[in-house]
Amino acid sequence: MSLRVDSSPMNDYDKAGRYLVKRAPTGVFRWLLSNPGLDFQAWMDSRRVVLPNQNDLTNDLVAAVRGGVAREGICLELEAEARADALPRLLMYLSRLWTEPGGRRSLAVSCVSGVILDLTGHSPAHELRLRSAINPAGLLELTVLRRPLAHADAAELVAGVAAGDLTPWLLGWVPLMRGGGEAGIMVPWRAAAERLLTDVRDRADLGALTLTFATLANCREAWDRGLRGWNMQTSPLWDEIRAEGRVVGRAEGQLEGKRATILHLGRHKFGKAPTKKQQKALEAITDLDQLDHLAARLLDVDSWVELFDGRL
Numbered sequence: 001m002s003l004r005v006d007s008s009p010m011n012d013y014d015k016a017g018r019y020l021v022k023r024a025p026t027g028v029f030r031w032l033l034s035n036p037g038l039d040f041q042a043w044m045d046s047r048r049v050v051l052p053n054q055n056d057l058t059n060d061l062v063a064a065v066r067g068g069v070a071r072e073g074i075c076l077e078l079e080a081e082a083r084a085d086a087l088p089r090l091l092m093y094l095s096r097l098w099t100e101p102g103g104r105r106s107l108a109v110s111c112v113s114g115v116i117l118d119l120t121g122h123s124p125a126h127e128l129r130l131r132s133a134i135n136p137a138g139l140l141e142l143t144v145l146r147r148p149l150a151h152a153d154a155a156e157l158v159a160g161v162a163a164g165d166l167t168p169w170l171l172g173w174v175p176l177m178r179g180g181g182e183a184g185i186m187v188p189w190r191a192a193a194e195r196l197l198t199d200v201r202d203r204a205d206l207g208a209l210t211l212t213f214a215t216l217a218n219c220r221e222a223w224d225r226g227l228r229g230w231n232m233q234t235s236p237l238w239d240e241i242r243a244e245g246r247v248v249g250r251a252e253g254q255l256e257g258k259r260a261t262i263l264h265l266g267r268h269k270f271g272k273a274p275t276k277k278q279q280k281a282l283e284a285i286t287d288l289d290q291l292d293h294l295a296a297r298l299l300d301v302d303s304w305v306e307l308f309d310g311r312l
Contacts (some may be wrong), residue, residue: 027169043061084126118147158185263282
């Protein structure tokens with residue numbers, strides 16, 4: 001089987017995590033798989049194997065990795081929150097990766113497998129096993145490696161980086177690890193980062209990544225103090241994060257404005273406010289076109305029930 005090499009940029013889902021992995025893929029996969037002999041070879045193009053309504057899968061990290069004589073495809077999925085459908089998704093995805101026909105620029109791989117990195121929390125789901133009660137020979141199963149960052153020891157990882165055994169880019173995930181929000185971890189963290197990352201922009205990127213994950217881990221205040229004086233103004237990633245924040249803020253403002261208009265006009269026309277359930281239905285709409293359509297429907301209906309018909 002072969003997989004197509006990816007020449008397109010990765011976007012959207014868990015951008016910071018994907019950015020971190022791509023800064024040092026060999027080091028990250030060696031740590032994830034506990035195999036210091038692995039070598040990253042290429043990112044694979046996953047766009048052609050996406051199923052309908054699964055556009056987010058185009059951003060999964062699919063790597064060609066060599067260990068000894070074997071070259072395999074590994075799909076790494078980052079989860080900020082555990083997903084109930086993670087294993088069925090990976091089963092569909094890996095089967096399509098395996099059967100995708102190769103091309104002129106393809107790399108042959110002997111196997112495809114899945115890894116789930118839990119950025120927060122921990123889901124025990126790592127195995128999907130379906131045995132037929134009708135067909136005794138029928139068995140479908142999938143087992144993936146699941147690594148929860150909450151189970152990793154921050155001090156141990158920082159020590160491994162300082163010793164040169166681990167890539168310094170793993171330091172970005174320290175806030176999500178056990179003990180990663182404690183003040184005592186930040187002095188050795190800074191010492192290792194400053195010694196091993198001599199490029200100003202690399203340091204800036206690492207700082208931006210670390211603060212991003214510190215926010216996710218609810219220890220941002222501690223890391224703001226720990227990284228005081230750490231210059232992130234030269235980080236392209238930091239610029240992207242701030243730019244996306246401004247775009248998201250503008251979009252949220254537009255959504256809130258549309259919702260407020262619908263509520264105001266609806267109260268005026270129907271003579272009463274919507275129920276809590278109806279208000280939640282309105283707040284759940286995150287598409288501006290859908291809100292415009294709902295506002296236009298106000299002219300044709302006589303109650304909140306009619307307006308939200310089919311949405312409750």
